[in-house]
Amino acid sequence: MTKTPPPVLELCNVQISLPKGADRPYALEGLDLTIEAGEIVCLVGESGSGKSLCAGAIMGLLPEPHVRVTGGAIRFMGEELRGKTDAEMRKLRGADISMIFQEPMTALNPQKTVGWQIDEVLRLHTKMSKAERKVRAIEMLERVHIPDPASAYNAHPHQISGGQRQRVMIAMSLVLSPKLIIADEPTTALDVTTQLQILKLIRELQEEEGAGVLFITHDFGVVAEIADKVAVLCRGELVESGTTDAVLNHPQHPYTRALIGAVPALTPPPIKAASDAPVVLKGTGLKKTFAARGGLLSGKRKAVTAVKDLTFELRQGETLGVVGESGSGKTTVSRIVTRLLECDQGSVELDGTDLLAATPRELRALRQHIQMVFQDPMASLNPRKRVVDLIAQGPIVHGADPAKAREDAKRLLELVELSPAAANRFPHEFSGGQRQRIGIARALAMEPKVIVADEPVSALDVSVQAQVLKLLADLRDRLNLSLLFVTHDLRVAAQLCDRIIVMQKGEIVEHGLTAEVFANPQHPYTQNLLSSIPGRDWTPPSLQTDAA
């Protein structure tokens, strides 16, 4: 009878301290976690929960001495990692423990070819000859299903797509058959169809190699897709852990229950009776190409078509979703209809007036009827202005009395559920969700007919996302707003949109009522998108959320 081998990774009571002045004394407190060979353990938590620092602690890559492990044990194959010298850790890293990063573009060296970078791992850790290394590298590229591995070997990172770059990262981290793979949000930067492929690839290779995987993510859909076991972190504390089925379907801890309750279900809103409300926003034959401006001698570069022949209608009180993957032109649409980008052809009628034909003076007046909520709530608020001035700016520009506009701004803060005490603060003093509330208040201050929202919740944690979505839906119903809602997240679209437009490469491939499109997608692209949603087979249990 053989002795049971020690687990691949064992964390006992690990504690990581933060520098003075941080929001809490310890990034991680008393974390216990075990990963057996051939197991995928998902570490889930919202931003700031300490999940990435946990990965850093295992790899010995914490930003010491400010942040360091102050207690507990980290055992890899039964061997204590704490107290190992740098040289010893270097031998382990890459060979026995490897890491897949979130952003493959920045994790790969842009100056070197893909082949060179895989070759480097082999050169540092093995005594293989040059020819052997090359064979091994190409073989590895083949295993991660990169089309034409030989030419990818000689390509630079910018010459291959984002999904392929992540495949290269995976090839690099698996080339030495490590026993432990740490994947830190490896699919967050990818489109949903690519994400599914990468998740499948990780699963497949992990099964072949029998390695243990620590998979760090914030997305419960991804958890449902890939995990064997789940551990939930909240502010550095492990609040719940167990098998995927137990945690996802029968969460015990209030925090987990709240998190899972916040995951948007894939059930579209009920179909409203065929609306005969008046059309407030109507786009006809919109077309936009981006021509790269050539230099003095280099001549014109090839133009890229972002949107071709787009036509849509938005009725009063309705929410129209624009969904698609990156590069589908959906953001361009949001900029064209607000005329932040000049369009090449077509018209956008706002209550019967063509926005695109308006003179600059007319346009400025028209702008108060169409407002925008931006994606990045940090970037879209001027960091040097107080909140009250940010919100009151629009009305003041359009001739409102400044004192009254500021009073109204405070009222709007209450409407978006922020304390009026927020009025005199600067944007950086708020959390992401609060900033987005300020962004919404700013849009509402103009009492617009149409609000264009460009990925308004994609930069937010899932629980905050749910709150902001609820706020948007509330406001829409109370103020009878019409929303043009651009998103890449089909779950979000399902929550909020009455009708959706699916875009691919600048063209509408499908449009219709959300419920109908989700239930019975016609176009192959839509079908592909819908079948790629992570965790589509898992329906979040409806929970009485008592924590939120």
Place this chain on the structure above:
Amino acid sequence: MTLADTEIAPPEPPRYVMFWRRYKRNRAALLGLVLFALVVLMALSAGIIDPGDPLRRAGEPLTPPFVNWETPLGTDQLGRDVLSGVFYGARISLLIGVVATLVAIVIGVVIGALAGYFGGWVDDVLMRITEAFQTIPNFVLLLTLVAIMGSKIEWITVAIGIVSWTAPARMVRAEFMSLRHREFVDAARNLGVSNTSIIFREILPNAMPPIVVYASVIMALSILMESALAFLALGDPNYASWGNMIGQGRAVLRSAPYCAVIPGIAIILTVLSFSLLGEGLNDALNPRQKK
């Protein structure tokens, strides 16, 4: 443990408190501030603490320092008080430093902002003009301007400003090019804010930190340029400036070196104070350098 995100964090200390905290972390910058305060004090108290006119004879010519307490730092070959010259010279140097810097920054900001914000042909035209200025060595251009306009102190100041605007213009342009694509600019446009307001009220405040830091460099350079002009006897003879004093002290450099050395030290310390000040401002205004 609550998940609601509508509670606001406790307020931060006001901006100037944060600014001062970050500034004082740099010891050298504190030294710069002390030196700068000394120069300002000298300029303000010239004529109050010190005996009168720096251009009038105050004692025996070429009295060495620390001999006669009527003229503590000695006198030059015409019997003028060196201490008095240093005090009044501080006025001229500061005046030139501040005004020339203002001229340079204003021209630089306007040209850089227009070029960076509008891009396209506006950018092309303005940048070609900037390059035309940059191809002529600063000091040669300054000499030409002074030769044309005459060496009155006002013209010298303006001329120094005119030769110094190109670097801030390029810097402001770069800042504007990166800031104009930020979402808050789109947000302002979407509210119907006019271009002028966007440039000066939305983007410029965000572009200010590097400009303020660079202004301290320009101030130091303008003082040096004025001194160099005066050294070549092209300064305004009606004012005691440090450069004038060095230029005249040159004649007696062997027999009475203090005539040139004392104003020289004053220039070195003033320029040093501006550089250190700039370094401290950079630390305090650069938001990425937290704690």
